[in-house]
Amino acid sequence: MKKDTAITLRAFLIELVVYGMLVVAYFFFVLHFLGAWLHGLETAHRSSYAGLTILLIIGQAVVLEGVTTFLLRLIGGRSE
Amino acid sequence: MYFPISDAHIHPAYLVSVGFLIGVLGGFFGVGGSFIAGPALRAVGLPWNFAVGTDLAHIVGKSVVAAKRHRALGNVDFRLGFIMAGGTIVGAEGGAQLIEMLKRAGNVNLVVSLVSIVVYVSISSFMIWESWKTLLQNRSRKTKRATQSDHSAFGHVTRSIQRLHLPPMIELPASGVKAISLWVILAVALVGGLFSGFLGGGAGYIRMPSMVYVLGIPTHLAVGTDLFEIIISASYGTFTHAMKGNVDILIALVMNTGAAVGAQIGAISTQYFAGPKIRLAFVPLPLIGAAIVIYTLITGHKI
Numbered sequence: 308m309k310k311d312t313a314i315t316l317r318a319f320l321i322e323l324v325v326y327g328m329l330v331v332a333y334f335f336f337v338l339h340f341l342g343a344w345l346h347g348l349e350t351a352h353r354s355s356y357a358g359l360t361i362l363l364i365i366g367q368a369v370v371l372e373g374v375t376t377f378l379l380r381l382i383g384g385r386s387e
Numbered sequence: 388m389y390f391p392i393s394d395a396h397i398h399p400a401y402l403v404s405v406g407f408l409i410g411v412l413g414g415f416f417g418v419g420g421s422f423i424a425g426p427a428l429r430a431v432g433l434p435w436n437f438a439v440g441t442d443l444a445h446i447v448g449k450s451v452v453a454a455k456r457h458r459a460l461g462n463v464d465f466r467l468g469f470i471m472a473g474g475t476i477v478g479a480e481g482g483a484q485l486i487e488m489l490k491r492a493g494n495v496n497l498v499v500s501l502v503s504i505v506v507y508v509s510i511s512s513f514m515i516w517e518s519w520k521t522l523l524q525n526r527s528r529k530t531k532r533a534t535q536s537d538h539s540a541f542g543h544v545t546r547s548i549q550r551l552h553l554p555p556m557i558e559l560p561a562s563g564v565k566a567i568s569l570w571v572i573l574a575v576a577l578v579g580g581l582f583s584g585f586l587g588g589g590a591g592y593i594r595m596p597s598m599v600y601v602l603g604i605p606t607h608l609a610v611g612t613d614l615f616e617i618i619i620s621a622s623y624g625t626f627t628h629a630m631k632g633n634v635d636i637l638i639a640l641v642m643n644t645g646a647a648v649g650a651q652i653g654a655i656s657t658q659y660f661a662g663p664k665i666r667l668a669f670v671p672l673p674l675i676g677a678a679i680v681i682y683t684l685i686t687g688h689k690i
Binding site for chain 2: 326330342343346363368372376
């Protein structure tokens with residue numbers, strides 16, 4: 308049981324490191340460039356911006372859930 | 388990191404950490420976590436209107452991740468979630484109208500603060516009593532099955548509510564409820580929505596316990612279904628707030644990167660706790676909300 312916990316914990320820490328690198332890259336390459344465009348949209352087309360906020364947050368959540376699940380499977384420490 | 392929509396400078400590590408913490412709480416208890424996110428965003432200088440709207444957007448993302456994980460664990464009743472979402476949205480609009488009425492009367496802050504303190508403390512007191520009594524009953528039975536079951540000391544009242552014959556009666560097979568009046572479900576959702584519109588946030592601290600004690604939904608299913616319901620109602624709230632210019636989606640997206648991990652940890656952790664223990668651990672959350680309101684009332688600082 309303790310060995311299983313150690314393996315799961317190690318897998319989780321590796322996942323966090325890989326995930327952290329992906330998130331930093333995402334901040335710099337996606338959000339940085341998206342910022343100015345979204346700001347313009349929020350000022351000029353409020354209804355389009357409102358619809359896009361829902362799509363972006365749900366879309367990102369689905370992708371992130373997929374990425375974290377994939378990473379855990381890849382590392383081999385299934386936690387469920 | 389600069390966020391041009393709200394014209395704010397916030398360190399992304401701070402947002403990711405706050406998102407992670409709220410993700411863990413949300414995944415485990417099925418709450419939105421606005422009582423932490425709102426003050427956390429205010430603490431770094433985000434204007435109040437942006438803190439409320441952005442928090443709602445972040446709640447949508449976190450709930451998607453946690454609800455997906457709970458669905459994989461078989462903890463989501465979609466039929467119940469869809470019915471409740473309708474009632475919540477109507478209730479939230481009613482709560483918002485009530486706020487407008489109180490604003491016109493000029494005593495909105497005092498009334499909302501006092502109501503929220505009474506509600507938060509009542510929920511916590513009741514849940515301490517119920518979950519503690521249930522745990523003691525289970526311990527006296529001394530069987531492994533009893534300690535792991537989702538029995539409630541309040542079960543006799545729940546069964547009486549389920550026996551109310553107010554057509555249309557509906558079945559919730561996923562939750563193990565053979566028949567319950569649609570009006571009872573809508574009333575629970577409406578009250579949750581009303582408090583959401585009146586006190587702000589997702590009002591999961593009211594809805595999750597109501598689903599367990601009034602509708603008789605097992606705790607694990609109440610957590611997962613509440614998260615699914617929050618996706619729909621918080622999306623509606625996000626849209627209306629975005630239309631008013633209160634949402635900085637970039638902040639919400641950054642927070643969501645932390646919440647995605649936290650929500651999965653919270654959701655998976657529910658597997659290791661029996662229903663009464665989850666309910667007992669839930670008790671501090673409304674009390675934190677009450678403490679924040681009391682602090683605001685005494686100092687005049689809205690945190």
